[in-house]
Amino acid sequence: MDVKLSLQKINEIPLFDGLGSDEIKEVLTKANALVKHFQKSDYIFLAGDCVENLCVVINGTVQMIKEDIWGEKSIIANLGAGSVFAENFLGRRGDRSIVSYFAASDSEILMLPFGKMMTGGDNKLLQGKLACNIVAILADNNTKLIEKTEILCKKTLKGKILAYLEQEAASQGSRKVVVPFNRTDMANYLDADRSALTRELSRMREEGLINFEKNVFELLDKTDKETAKQ
Amino acid sequence: MDVKLSLQKINEIPLFDGLGSDEIKEVLTKANALVKHFQKSDYIFLAGDCVENLCVVINGTVQMIKEDIWGEKSIIANLGAGSVFAENFLGRRGDRSIVSYFAASDSEILMLPFGKMMTGGDNKLLQGKLACNIVAILADNNTKLIEKTEILCKKTLKGKILAYLEQEAASQGSRKVVVPFNRTDMANYLDADRSALTRELSRMREEGLINFEKNVFELLDKTDKETAKQ
DNA sequence: GTATTTTTGTTGCTTTAGCAACAGCTAACT
DNA sequence: AGTTAGCTGTTGCTAAAGCAACAAAAATAC
Numbered sequence: 288m289d290v291k292l293s294l295q296k297i298n299e300i301p302l303f304d305g306l307g308s309d310e311i312k313e314v315l316t317k318a319n320a321l322v323k324h325f326q327k328s329d330y331i332f333l334a335g336d337c338v339e340n341l342c343v344v345i346n347g348t349v350q351m352i353k354e355d356i357w358g359e360k361s362i363i364a365n366l367g368a369g370s371v372f373a374e375n376f377l378g379r380r381g382d383r384s385i386v387s388y389f390a391a392s393d394s395e396i397l398m399l400p401f402g403k404m405m406t407g408g409d410n411k412l413l414q415g416k417l418a419c420n421i422v423a424i425l426a427d428n429n430t431k432l433i434e435k436t437e438i439l440c441k442k443t444l445k446g447k448i449l450a451y452l453e454q455e456a457a458s459q460g461s462r463k464v465v466v467p468f469n470r471t472d473m474a475n476y477l478d479a480d481r482s483a484l485t486r487e488l489s490r491m492r493e494e495g496l497i498n499f500e501k502n503v504f505e506l507l508d509k510t511d512k513e514t515a516k517q
Numbered sequence: 518m519d520v521k522l523s524l525q526k527i528n529e530i531p532l533f534d535g536l537g538s539d540e541i542k543e544v545l546t547k548a549n550a551l552v553k554h555f556q557k558s559d560y561i562f563l564a565g566d567c568v569e570n571l572c573v574v575i576n577g578t579v580q581m582i583k584e585d586i587w588g589e590k591s592i593i594a595n596l597g598a599g600s601v602f603a604e605n606f607l608g609r610r611g612d613r614s615i616v617s618y619f620a621a622s623d624s625e626i627l628m629l630p631f632g633k634m635m636t637g638g639d640n641k642l643l644q645g646k647l648a649c650n651i652v653a654i655l656a657d658n659n660t661k662l663i664e665k666t667e668i669l670c671k672k673t674l675k676g677k678i679l680a681y682l683e684q685e686a687a688s689q690g691s692r693k694v695v696v697p698f699n700r701t702d703m704a705n706y707l708d709a710d711r712s713a714l715t716r717e718l719s720r721m722r723e724e725g726l727i728n729f730e731k732n733v734f735e736l737l738d739k740t741d742k743e744t745a746k747q
Numbered sequence: 748g749t750a751t752t753t754t755t756g757t758t759g760c761t762t763t764a765g766c767a768a769c770a771g772c773t774a775a776c777t
Numbered sequence: 778a779g780t781t782a783g784c785t786g787t788t789g790c791t792a793a794a795g796c797a798a799c800a801a802a803a804a805t806a807c
Contacts, residue, residue, distance in 0.1 A: 301609075353667055361670035363663060375663070378656030379531075386663060418648050425655035426608030432662035433593060433605070433616060437583055439669040440591035440708040442765070444794065470755060478670040483794045485756055672795070674764065700785060713764045715786055 293322055293395060296345050300369050300397070302424060305416045317412060318399045325390040332373060332388045339382050339402030341421075342373045347394025348467065352387050352475075362476040364431065365391070365467055371424045376402070391472075439478060444487045447477045452497065456506055466502045473502075523552055523625060526575050530599050530627070532654060535646045547642060548629045555620040562603060568614045569632030572603045577624025578697065582617050582705075592706040594661065595621070595697055601654045606632070621702075669708060674717045677707045682727065686736055696732045703732075 297303070303311045314320070322345060325331055331349060332338055344366050351364040351372060363386060366372050376382040382402070401412065413421065438450045455464040466473060474481040491497050498505040527533070533541045544550070552575060555561055561579060562568055574596050581594040581602060593616060596602050606612040612632070631642065643651065668680045685694040696703060704711040721727050728735040 351663075353670065359672070361666075363666050363670070375656050375660045378653050378660055380657055380660055385660065385667070413648055413652065414644060418643055418652075421652055422643065422648075422655065423608050425652065425659060426605050427610055429655060429659055429662065430605045430608055430610055430615065432659065432666065433581075436591075436593050436662065436665055436669060437615070439666060440583065440593070442589070442708065442710075443792095469753095471753095478672065480672075480795045481755085482757075482796080486758090486794085489756085673762095699783095701783090710765045711784095712766080712786075712788090716764085716788090719786085 293345055296368070297322075297343075297397060300343055300345070302341075302343055302371055302420050303417075304420055306420075310416075314412060314417060315399075318401060320397060320399050323396050323398055325394045325396060327390055327392050329390045330387055331390060331394075331396060332384050334385055334387045336384050337382050338373050338376050338384045339400055340373060341371060341377070341399040341401045342388070343397040343399070344368050344370045344372070345395040345397050348391040349394055349396070350389045350391045350472075352389050353385075354387065360475050361478055362468075362472060364435065365476065367467070371428065374425060374428070377425075444477070444479050444483060445491060447479065448484070448487060448491065449496070451477060452504055452506055455504075462506045462508065464504045464506070466504060468502065523575055526598070527552075527573075527627060530573055530575070532571075532573055532601055532650050533647075534650055536650075540646075544642060544647060545629075548631060550627060550629050553626050553628055555624045555626060557620055557622050559620045561618040561620060561624075561626060562614050564615055564617045566614050567612050568603050568606050569612050569630055570603060571601060571607070571629040571631045572618070573627040573629070574598050574600045574602070575625040575627050578621040579624060579626070580619045580621045580702075582619050583615075584617065590705050591708055592698075592702060594665065595706070597697075601658065604655060604658065607655075674707070674709050674713060675721060677709065678714070678717060678721065679726070681707060682734055682736055685734075692736045692738070694734045694736070696734060698732065 297315075298308060298311060303314070306314070325347070331342070334353065346368060349366040349370070349372060350362050351366065353361045353363060355361075364372075372388060373384065375384065434454055438447050438454065441447045441450050452464055455466065456462050459465065468476055470485060471481050474484045477484065488497070488499065492499065495507055497507060527545075528538060528541060533544070536544070555577070561572070564583065576598060579596040579600070579602060580592050581596065583591045583593060585591075594602075602618060603614060605614065664684055668677050668684065671677045671680050682694055685696065686692050689695065698706055700715060701711050704714045707714065718727070718729065722729065725737055727737060
């Protein structure tokens with residue numbers, strides 16, 4: 288992946304929406320931005336790390352994860368190209384990340400060391416279109432987290448699965464959904480046991496609720512009166 | 518609650534941190550801000566409503582909730598004085614709220630109709646200290662939602678309870694925690710069955726993990742070797 | 748092409764926790 | 778004071794789902 292292609296992609300990320308190439312270059316320079324490469328299964332940040340970089344996925348997939356002391360892994364969010372992450376240091380809670388960020392595939396990450404830059408006197412970066420974009424992106428990240436809680440709040444695994452597939456169907460604009468996880472990770476995303484997930488998926492297929500092959504799922508809209516409680 | 522006291526409180530909210538009284542007045546005027554009163558159990562917004570107001574809790578307590586078609590209620594977040602909510606319209610996902618906001622007690626809410634104001638040409642509000650505050654608050658709301666998912670991702674009710682109490686202990690700075698919920702709402706916050714919660718709490722008291730009386734909980738740090746899996 | 752690792756499905760067992768129903772207690776309203 | 782409504786704890790029953798272990802299949806490495 289050469290630098291030119293990266294620059295091309297950097298011009299297209301939502302964070303720089305509406306900014307000209309010159310303005311983007313100015314921001315990248317002022318902020319001392321750099322692109323880092325991570326290999327599949329690398330940790331980008333570990334929970335507890337000091338983070339002062341606004342990060343953008345240029346290429347690849349990053350998972351926001353939390354692992355507990357027993358090794359139980361929870362995937363909180365799955366971040367594709369264009370996603371902004373690790374923004375929490377912009378708040379007033381200090382700069383220690385409470386979650387880890389993990390390269391689910393080989394990834395290029397744009398790192399913007401905005402640590403003090405947001406407040407820093409003369410060359411203040413937080414203004415104009417960029418400020419708007421940052422606010423919009425933070426608001427959207429917020430919405431995504433609320434959506435995630437709407438999956439996890441379901442009391443049954445079946446309810447979680449359906450909530451998740453419905454969300455994906457809505458965002459992918461199709462009742463046929465490509466899930467960006469293998470079974471193990473899908474279970475970790477839904478915070479369920481993998482074997483229980485497989486079992487429940489088969490059951491739901493038997494019920495005629497869904498169909499699936501590997502990681503492609505189809506929601507079969509049962510007009511059936513007996514749409515049982517999820 | 519007279520207007521003067523409200524103005525006093527408005528000067529102290531984190532959103533206006535670092536702004537002078539004059540600047541605050543200017544923002545309130547430019548944005549056509551107003552304070553609305555809600556009675557206990559009023560809905561401030563319903564899921565699906567069009568929302569174009571940045572809202573701040575001046576007085577009282579607001580719950581971010583999601584109710585499904587079977588009346589199952591989930592409390593996503595509990596918002597006290599100073600909290601900013603309903604900010605999701607600032608993103609690019611449209612202005613329909615996916616959650617409801619509910620007055621858990623009589624409340625005064627500052628409404629800032631920032632709908633178009635953030636982008637609006639001449640009298641742009643998103644700049645300077647206010648912009649920084651908004652970014653910081655959104656980042657913190659984000660952190661709070663991540664913390665919430667760290668409760669919900671636990672596979673057992675005991676794990677959820679402990680994760681919740683630990684979080685509250687950390688934020689309240691004491692192993693003695695005042696929970697801002699009655700049992701029913703605590704169950705809805707943890708997305709568990711109320712009777713199961715009561716049962717598990719008693720069990721945990723028997724185990725010597727916690728102590729509690731009504732909504733005051735104490736975390737008893739068992740140095741015990743057999744700190745069982747949560 | 749073979750070997751090794753990872754992923755997936757399956758199943759038995761056991762624990763967990765949801766649900767429903769009820770009774771006692773508290774708080775609020777008149 | 779008396780009535781009503783809401784909150785809390787309790788318990789039996791049952792369904793859900795976690796866990797462990799294994800084998801087949803797929804992917805990766807050598």
